Amino acid sequence: MFAPLLSSKLMIVLIFGTLFGLILGVLPGLGPTTGGALILPFTMTLDPLSAIVLLTAIYCSATYGGAITAVLINTPGTPAAAATCLDGYPLAQKGEAGRALGMATVSSTIGGIFSVIVLVFFAPLLAQLAYEFGQPEYFALAIFGLTMLASIGEGSPIKNLIAGAFGILISTIGKDFMTSIERFTYGVNELSEGIGFIPVVVGLFAISEMLTQSTLLDQIFKRVALKAVKLPSLTDYKKTWKTILRSSGIGSFIGVLPAEGGTVASLIGYSEAKRWSKNPEEFGKGSVEGIAGAEAANNAATGGAMVPTLALGIPGSATTAVILTGLIIHGVRPGPDLFREQPDFLYGIFGSMLIANILFFIFGFFGAKIFARITLVPNRLLWPMIFAVSVCGTYSLSQSMLDVWIMLFFGVIGFFMRRYGFSVVPVIIGLILGELVEGTLRQSLVIFEGNWLMFLTRPIVVIFFILSLIALIFPLLRKKKI
């Protein structure tokens, strides 16, 4: 597994990616998705394996990095660390910030490694299963992915569906890939090629976050002092090992489903930790089990989310959508053929994720104090700099100012979407799945000679449709949250 990584260049990329990911994770508002999108243009100077190693290292370490800010300033560095605040900060306020961060670091590492094992075993199995898939099955799978995203994502399922449909609609802009008929181009030649993924991602994540930060200038963060990160004691291990294993399993499973993997996983991991705990009354007051439950789950979601990304070419989260884009722009087509034709490449990815988990343990353990200082950079300096990098990064992809305008436009759209409770993640997933959904639908109709009912003659399609229906109806009945 590690053979493809035995080069000094790849190790440097891996170390840089892990450090950069930690910085992204620590800074509230940034995170693995925005960071991955911003660094994507730079990966063009690298070979495909180095590029994906860089992106996966950022993914793993940024997911953990969010915990540092959650524990020390009660603000999740990434959305996936929101549940960590609930017990991490109260424990830090009691003067045990080192213990809280130690538990977060250990459980994140175990969760991350567990999920890589899941990835190594399940991704090839899923890829093998995918050999049986034809166009109708891929269509049904993409629909299932989108409905799962709507149902287990954050916020209202109907609003998530609207956002997903909006994402697919964006993917239809430009020349129709089957007939070359122009759609929604309104005479703008540059739109014929469609709207790029990166300007939309950078707009929806980085620029909309900049606008969000502009509304939060009066917020004052109080940082708890940190002396050193402490490894959990034997008593803490005894108290939390079951929680860590359970949350690792939950996180890996949730990660496989297309959704905001880490965020949902950490919330479920946390609530399950509370449900099974002998001391549920301690939750919210600085329970180490709470920290372990949330952190093991969110890092376990990273490997889980890579399973459908690599095996089927369907992203399991917004960050894996960025990684998928990275694979595609480097000429690597994820799916069953990748497992047969480029096993070394895949082992490189698996190995790099495993090493990234170990590296962030080391950097987090010895460097959390330094990373915590990054939170002191004021937003009034940080965000103009992020704007400069966003604009140049977006422009660099096709050297087109239209991409910059698209980025700004989606920045404003993203701000208002978030303000009114529409998640931006389904837009990203919809955008990346759009071509697959439309292409497989149309090719299926060609196979079925235009008879829509023929979909129901394929057992796998029927199973996916039933699961999609359950995914749609279940949360509406359960939460009634609109």
Added chain:
Amino acid sequence: MNNVQKQKRANKSLPFFFKDEFKVFFIIISISIILLISTFTFDIVPPILNRGIQPATFPKGLLVLIIILISIVYYLSFKKPWEIKKKLPKSFFLTIIGFILFAIISKTLDFFLAISILSIFVSFCWGEKRIFYLVLVSIIFPIIVFIFFETILGLRFPPGIITNIYYQV
């Protein structure tokens, strides 16, 4: 009185067209209808070249789906009104003005000058008054970014009064 009741009472005092629920519904419905109408202007493929469905059919279906779903969201908001949002602060509108300035300057004068002006404008409006830091974000950092993209990625930035000096045009 629970929060939902409080919300309902607060919302009742506003005419329906001032409520966030209606504004969001109205904007999404209007844009969707305009786009739906525009799909009728797409070229039609002759049956022999048609692959499954016409190119306009798929976007039409999506737009109808969005219209149905937003109507459901609006209908359900009668039962459970949305949380009333705080008014947007001045700093938000100043940031938007910064974006507009960026667009105008990059289009008429220079791409990097536009980044510098946006950076100093936003940083100042967000509360930074120290000259050194203003210079750092508006001049030093954009120069580093420029050199990095120019030399490492071999990128050629759009022409402008400052960029042309660098390229010796």
